[in-house]
Amino acid sequence: MRLKSIVLVITIFTFSIISCKNTEGKSEIKKTKTEVATIAKMETVSLNISGMTCEIGCAKTIQSKLSKKEGVASAKVVFTDSIATITFDANKTSTDDLTTFINGIAGGDLYKASKIATKK
Numbered sequence: 001m002r003l004k005s006i007v008l009v010i011t012i013f014t015f016s017i018i019s020c021k022n023t024e025g026k027s028e029i030k031k032t033k034t035e036v037a038t039i040a041k042m043e044t045v046s047l048n049i050s051g052m053t054c055e056i057g058c059a060k061t062i063q064s065k066l067s068k069k070e071g072v073a074s075a076k077v078v079f080t081d082s083i084a085t086i087t088f089d090a091n092k093t094s095t096d097d098l099t100t101f102i103n104g105i106a107g108g109d110l111y112k113a114s115k116i117a118t119k120k
Helices: 002-037 055-068 095-108
Strands: 042-050 072-078 083-089 112-119
Touching: 042 095, 055 072, 055 083, 055 095, 083 095, 095 112
Parallel strands: none
Antiparallel strands: 042 083, 042 112, 072 083
């Protein structure tokens, strides 16, 4: 009975040590992913969008689709000004790609995006 208790304690101790080592390794992996995320090259571009006829159906739809696009950090479409202001990671997408993306919304026949200005 005493021998079983000693073996049980040693087993629990061994698993505790192994678990701690695995946790440290996972922390290093998370740290590496965080470091990679901070290398993003963020840029902001303003695009003029023609063809919008309403705020809810057009502007909000474009804004929603842009916000879901990979590399886009934020998107704001103002219907009254016909302007989209987009902050994006230049390592993942580009101004030309965003323009093409907007032009392709609604089958590519409705909206036409063109570059206004770029801020870095």
